[in-house]
Amino acid sequence: MKTDCYEKNSLPVKAGMLLFGIFIAFVNNVYAESRGIGLHKTKNASGVSLQDTTYRALIIGNNDYRRTGGKWPRLKTAISDASALRNVLRKSYNFTDIRVLKNATRRDVLVELKALAKRVKKNDSVLVYYAGHGYLDDESQQGYWVPVDAKGLDQTTFLRNSTIRDELTLIASRGKHTLLIADSCFSGSLLRSGTRGISTDIGTELYYQKVANKKSVQIMTAGGVEYVDDNYKSSGHSPFTYFLLNELKTNNRALISMSELSTNVQKAVANNVDQVPESGVLHGAGDELGEFVFIKVDVKAKGIDKDKIKVIVNVDTEQEQKIQKKETQVKPKRNLLPLPTM
C-alpha cells in the first residue's frame, strides 16, 4: 500500500530514504551473520510440539479514512487484503482464532491488541496484520500506523510504532511465536533491528523442529521507509499482500517458516513493482531466533488422496520413529489380515 501516504518534510527525502534503506539492509545482513545462526543436530528435539499450538490472528484493514481533513485518501484494497488473508489462514493454515478489524479506530486497534494479549497462551502462534496508511516523521524517524479516526497529521491520533511494539512485546511474552505483517507506507520503520539469515538446513525437518521450539518475534513489512502501492494490477490487493496471499495459497509444503515465506514474497514483489519488502525481528521483544512456522493443512500431493496426507510436525525424532513404526507395522497390517479359520 498505499499511495498518498504522508511523510513530514517529505521533500527530497524519497531518494534519501532509498539510500538509507539500502544502508539499513546492508547493516542488517552484517548483523544477521554476526548472530551466528547455525543449527546443530541434536538427538532429541525438546520443547513444545507445534501440534499443541493454537494459531491466532488479528487482522486489520483500513480503507475508509473519512474524517481526516482530506489528508488521508480512501484506500482501495486494505479491507479486501484483510478479508483474503483471513480466508487463507482459516482455510489452509488452521488459524482457529481470527479477529478482523475493518476500518479500525485507534482505540479499536489498542483494545483488540490487549484482548489478544489476554487470550494468548504459552505455546500459541500469533499473527498481527495491518493494512492501511502509514506515516513517518522524518525528523524523529518515528513511524506510525494511521487509524481511520486520525485527525489530519496530528500524530497524537496515530498509533506510534513504539506503542505497537509494546503491545507486541506483551503478546510475545505470553506466546511462543509472534509475527507482525505490516502492509503500509514506511512500515519498515518498525524494523530497525536487522533481518535474520537463513540456515543452510532450511526446509529440513530438523530445521522446523529447531526453529519452532525457539521463541520468535518477527516482522514482515511491505517496504522499508518508502511509499508502497495500492491495488496491484487491479487485483483488488496491494502488491505486497497480493504476493503474500499468492505464496500462502500456492505453497504446497506442509511447513513453511516466516523466513522462507518472506524470502519468496520479497523476491516476487521486488521483481514486479518498485518496492522492496523487508523482514526481521522485533528488537527487545524476546526473540530467540525461532521462527513462526505456518502449517498448511490442505497440502496436495500428486497421486495421493487428500485425506491420506498426514502432517506430522515438530515431533522429536525418536517419537516420530515410534509413531511411524506403529502406524506402518500394526494398524495397516491389521486391516489387511486375511480371515482366520479353523
Added chain:
Amino acid sequence: MWVNNRINIICFLFAMSFNANSSTPSGISLSASILGNNWTGQNTTSGTDFEASEGKQFAYSAAYHYGKFFAGLNVQGGTYEFGAKAPDRITTTGSISNSNVKIKRSELDLVAGYFITNRISIFLDIKGTNNNWLDENYEQAFSGFGLGVYTAWPLSDKWSLKGSLGVISNGIVKVNDEEAGEGTSSSLDIGAMYNVSSKGKINFGIKASSQTYKFDSGQEQTHSITGVYVGYSHSFTLN
C-alpha cells in the same frame, strides 16, 4: 437351538462393529487361496487308516474390519480321491468300508473377532464341514462353534508372521441330514505374509486341522487334513 444362539452372538459382534465410532478406520479384505493338502484319517473302530491319493482345495474369504473388530465369511472346498484306503461310511447302525471313492469336501466358516492387543486377536467361528461321497448316497456333516486365537507379527515393512489356533469342542455330526453323533475339531495355521503393495499381500503357510467324529453307534472316525497353502489378499480401505 445352540446354533441359533451362536449365530446371534456373531450378529451381535457384527452390530457392535458397525455401531462403533464412525472415525474408526475400516476396510474390507478379500482373499483367495489354494491349498495343496493331504487328507488322512483313521477308522478307529475298524482299525484301518485312509489317505487320499490326490486332492486340493480352493478357498475364498471376505472380511470386514472395523477398528479392532473383524468379521467375515470363508468358503472352501475340493475333491479328494481315495484308493484302497478310504474312510468308512459310518451310520448310527454300523459302517461300510470303502475303496476307490471320491469325496467332495466343503467348509464354511462364519467368523467374528476382536484384537485384544495390536497383534493378537480372539475370534469365534461357526464352522460347517461337509464330506460328500460322490457316486454314493452318503454325506457326513460336522458343525460347531469354536474359539480361536489369531496373531500377526510384523517382522519388517514387508514381512509378517501369522498364526492361528482354534478349537471346537462340542460339534454335531450328521449323516445324510440326520444327527448321528458329536465331534470335535481343532486347527493350527502357521504362515507368513508378504506385502506386495499397500493393499495387497501374499500369504502362505502350513495348515493342519483335525476332526474327530464320535457316532452314536459307538464308532469313531478321525480326519486330518494337512498341507501347504498360498493365497492373495487384497484390502480396500473405507475411511
